[in-house]
Amino acid sequence: MMIELDPDVRAVEATLFAAEHPMTAENIRNYVGDTVDVPAALNKLCEHYGGRGIELVQRGNSWHFQTAADLAHLLRREREETRKLSRAAVETLAIIAYHEPVSRAEIEAIRGVQISKGTLDVLMEAGWVRPAGRREVPGRPLIYATTSGFLTHFGLTSRKDLPGIDDLKAAGLLDPIDMALGDMQFGEESDGELEIVEDND
Amino acid sequence: MMIELDPDVRAVEATLFAAEHPMTAENIRNYVGDTVDVPAALNKLCEHYGGRGIELVQRGNSWHFQTAADLAHLLRREREETRKLSRAAVETLAIIAYHEPVSRAEIEAIRGVQISKGTLDVLMEAGWVRPAGRREVPGRPLIYATTSGFLTHFGLTSRKDLPGIDDLKAAGLLDPIDMALGDMQFGEESDGELEIVEDND
């Protein structure tokens, strides 16, 4: 039952398979040539791999092959466990993902504590968070957003796929952060005592 | 046209895809479990991937996925970068074209400036100049000549098409102004040559 395969589909399949990183349609076109209808080939491949042990997935604008999620139990063993993130890092990541772009002060206003320098560094080092310019307010604070690597790692097609984001939005829990309230409730934290409440990472 | 796939085939497919090394049937069984008929699953996979952009191949007793051999050319993308020849290189090329075959020492005598090794390398890389044997004088220096690629690039049928000294004079290319210009740029040439040396690293 060998079917003569569309050469364009084969080319896109091989390119994505050999790639070390997820690729956008534009990237792929640079390899397979301008004559190939890359989106059409991607669609065919998606269909073809549906239900197989390997899947073609879209994350943000990028595409890659990965093993099917339901086979995790077979593959997980003998693999180093991904480094555990501190609670501070997890919360900070969630705040950035659901509110992006946000400044450090805004993250702190939601969490009610200062975040240590290391927390953002860990997220940036993981390739999930990046500085995304500055907020045009007094002080011009840096603002942070998530990356396409974040979408890839957490298996999200786009930020719209963030778990529960619609409900949170509807409940007003993703509204702009009321910075005034943050100031009102918390005085300045002195350095020595900060130790106690600082992140444990 | 989603076909419910054999779970055993899926498991073997995913395991091989994520593997860090080619795997024997025994290796695979360690992951997918003893109940799976690994050879049968491998056969099905072989059949399935026949003619696709990805192939399942057996080397010795081990199996692995690889991109289809006939698509290897896709995985190397050539990107052309156009760069202007440095002034030193243009002059060297001109001297070779008018005086070929010439040794490096002869080129330097005509130019009145030393040329770096990189200058000739660039001209050879461009495909315009080739070594043309050695001059039978003490030291037996390499001599250089132009190539047919040179003639093609500059639209010449033969070297006889190059304008003679009289033509150059008639065209005003030997005017004192040019001489002054030449002198003026004289000092900058060493820079140009240095750049080429760096580029070739």
Place this chain on the structure above:
Amino acid sequence: MNADGLFEEDITLREADERAADVLTIDIDGWEGPLDLLLTLARNQKVDLRAISILALVEQYLVFIEQARTLKLELAADYLVMAAWLAYLKSSLLLPKDPTIDPSPEELAMRLQLRLERLNAMRESGARLMARDRVGRDVFVRALPEGLRVVKARAWECDYFDLITAYGQIKARSQPVFHVVKKRAVMTLEEALDRVSSMIGLAVNWTTIESFLPDHAEPALRKSALASSFVAALELAKRGTIDLQQDAMFAPLKIRLKA
């Protein structure tokens, strides 16, 4: 979704709840600030944060802080700041309503509740994110992809005109150099002799040598003419044609036809 196991944390919410319930075993290091403590107390009270009693929550927090103090636990300043603020909020809520106060205590209580909800939402969302099928943990990409390469091909650019111009310039540079001295405006000795001889007939009286120079000569030519005319005058004097006279050093040199 079950909260158990969602946090990749050594402290799970459940453990935290237990700690809150038994204040004697509190470990202040486990709290990420007063808001975190408040949230845990609130969750202890009700799962739905929108239905909690802020007044009861404030009371629990203040009791908690008081107990920590009696145990002589050192509390970070922000816990105490929060305690002071909550004490103020509590008394405001208990006092008869004063419409002049803005924001009203009810408004402040609502904002506090919203903050707790927001923090809780982010905490749960973080846990749900971590529980997704993650690359490298649940799903895998190829371990050893062949990789895609970009091969840089350098193309060199040079046009024909550049080529022949370059050669022209080399040639121009290496051509033999001739030095030609530009013709300058001078009056030769011969010219001066002719001129002075022909004009001397007019000079019956003493006449300055400058009078024999061309009238509208360039300064350079005039200097040359002066020098040549001087030598010519000496020559004519030597021949006995003219007389020379100078009253003092650097005084005007005068000549006249020999009588």
